[in-house]
Amino acid sequence: MTAGKLRPVPAAAIAEWHETADVVIAGYGIAGVSAAIEAARSGAQVLILERTSGWGGAAALAGGFVYLGGGTPLQRALGFEDSAENMEKFLLAAVGPGADAAKIADYCRGSLEHYDWLVGNGVPFREALWDEPGWEPPHDEGLAYSGGENAAPFNAVASPAPRGHVPRMRDKRTGERGGGYMLMKPLAETAEALGVRVSYDVRLTRLIVDGERVVGVLARRYGREIAVRAELGVVLATGGFAYSEQMVADHAPRLIGRPGAAIEEHDGVGILAATAFGAATAHMDATEVAFFGDPQMMARGILVNGQGQRYVTEDTYPGRIGQATLFHQDNQAFLVIDEQAHEEALATETATPVFRVPPTWAAETVAELEADMGLPELALQTTVEVYNTYAAQGLDPLFGKKPEWLRPLTGAVAAFDLRGATAGFPLGGLRTDLDSRVLHVSGEPIPGLFAAGRCTAGICTGGYVSGASLGDGSFYGRRAGLAAAKGEVE
């Protein structure tokens, strides 16, 4: 009988409680720290269990976009109009079918307050815009487009506004660190100033339950099992499942062999421990996808698939290009660019110089390039013919690339082989409500159990925007802390 490995343990079977707090939080990344601050401010005694030896989680290694909008002070200072409704319209279009409309509406309506909360807890945003194609700002600009808001088809759905808010990356004590680190640092300092206790090198293993209520967790500390009692609630903030081979194969197989932007601790343990108690999951197949192409070059060239056909708006959010490539083009992509555009792109600044490799093929004509790339004769030539015909008029009726990036490809041409150039992390996880209560498969909340961050299905249930993970992790982390500290029994 070994099925008990992840099974919840009845409280009655616990001989000794090694630790006790009102609110017990598993995981000290962005969701965990946000939950801790709110729970502590609500008067709860808070204990964070973190399996590594320091705070940060995946968040501290992230570029640092936090997806915020609705007219934040930073947006307004930089001249952008936005509203909760406008942000909601965009997100509903960008995340695709199956969107959690209630969660998106809630997230957008709460965004201004959430911005103030972050700033109030010491998160700095520099009043500068980065308005060029790119994965991230190349310096410490505080605001950038991070989801294709200003590209087709979304620029016709909602009024474009940049919503990628990046914490300032300079600090007189630490020198220069990534935006995610600079988000985590003041929040961790805030939490600890509020008296939040942290126990490091402690790894969640199972939930402890009393009937239908979660009352604590079992965990391992230096190889020894400990029982931790939560008087009011348990918050799971343990991250995603990018590094569980079984879960990736069963739920998000497009990511097999290509985990990205996650940490090895993202092994799905929080999701497993909760589903072992009947918790529901949602959108386990959804994934963020990074694409290893240079955005400045992509905007100036054309992306074609294994048949030499264009398939995506080249001037959009590169994560959208990654999804289009991995999900819909069998991970086959080539970037075709002419010499002039290539030189222009090389003259721009970039946050990802690693993608500025020499082209795979270069040729005097499109016909030669096509042959060199191994495409059937005419496949690429007709694609370029159609593109050029319209580009000369400043039009792209097929994919809606903006006029500023449209110019016929002429003269010497080159192509980058971007087949297989993707990686990503899963977006699915536990199904939670607006108070971050973990929902049972029956649809009812599980008393005493809360979750936030990438162990939950957040606002991005299909498409993705950069900043959504730090965004919903912090937003619903706060909700989890507030709700857990209330400790109401249904």
Added chain:
Amino acid sequence: MTAGKLRPVPAAAIAEWHETADVVIAGYGIAGVSAAIEAARSGAQVLILERTSGWGGAAALAGGFVYLGGGTPLQRALGFEDSAENMEKFLLAAVGPGADAAKIADYCRGSLEHYDWLVGNGVPFREALWDEPGWEPPHDEGLAYSGGENAAPFNAVASPAPRGHVPRMRDKRTGERGGGYMLMKPLAETAEALGVRVSYDVRLTRLIVDGERVVGVLARRYGREIAVRAELGVVLATGGFAYSEQMVADHAPRLIGRPGAAIEEHDGVGILAATAFGAATAHMDATEVAFFGDPQMMARGILVNGQGQRYVTEDTYPGRIGQATLFHQDNQAFLVIDEQAHEEALATETATPVFRVPPTWAAETVAELEADMGLPELALQTTVEVYNTYAAQGLDPLFGKKPEWLRPLTGAVAAFDLRGATAGFPLGGLRTDLDSRVLHVSGEPIPGLFAAGRCTAGICTGGYVSGASLGDGSFYGRRAGLAAAKGEVE
């Protein structure tokens, strides 16, 4: 406290057992009847609980393909070579990343024996081949291609062999019925001759458990709750979740508003009851997709997406066209055909005359047709130019359509608007092992709990072939019955 709606009930809380059997099977479709026969032959007392008032489930309404191969007597009689290895190579390629390789290998190796078992239990297959494009044979031919085995890219991966086995649709007592009905009927008669008891109008609600073991089910009969004890094992054979709006939205949102080929009883209850006890699921996003195009016309024409680009081998299994359209082309499809091909197609027989509607647009030239269809000038014209250039040589380097269907489109042309012309059912469900034991999220089998059919993730975890559902439902239904009747405790 209402989270208990689907929660397992401790056996100790059951005051009265209303029914008892060795093996209790929920659902009397193909998986249930197959489990019942094997359990009864193993000497177990078997009770089937069926929520409708008759046997059949979705199976009895299905066209009736059973996916079998490896050199069945029917394949050999009709001149086809096949082997378990060849079948396995095809299936691994056709179902895509995340395939359950062990299950596919097992299924292929067991296919000959499974064919004999079906025939031995009275399932008749007529020795005739249907070798034309089509969803199903138009008469009662017993064998047809049902997964694109003889089309690109699979015809280069494995030696093409038809594996869609269709039970003979004539019966002197019932006249003509569908293949699925003619599959179910002899099996149901066999089960009942073996003494299997059936209780109709009884709906599974929850599992009854003793520690980590499943020992029975709660069910509703005419509005009253009954407790049914299973001395050896419970088999879930309750079908998929096409008709659970919540589950479709959370797991397979591409099917929102377009459920197909399923019955309303497919509300996911078996999946929910088991996951409430910690059962694992897999591939909940995977879906079969039907496409409302005429296969004879598609093979003779070209399918283009919303940009006027070809995107799929037109002479392949139409379910593969459906998946390509819904998953990868935003459900945008047009069929373009010339007058000669249209007339040839109309002269063929079809099992789906409902798709033989008049074209949406007809024009003297491709340029005119392109304009009528609302496509940007040149988009369709260049597609036809490339297609025709190669078709004249009997080639299709882009998608590999077979030479027999390649001819340049000339003269008057027409197009069918097939945007949104898809429907489907989910393929994901409970994760089971080769003995149809339901696996806990820990990876270990849940003692006493077995499952088969569309409440489980079967052999098709991404791509689909017609006959896979009746195929793995019957194959793993048998395994469930055998394993449950053994009643071994881990």
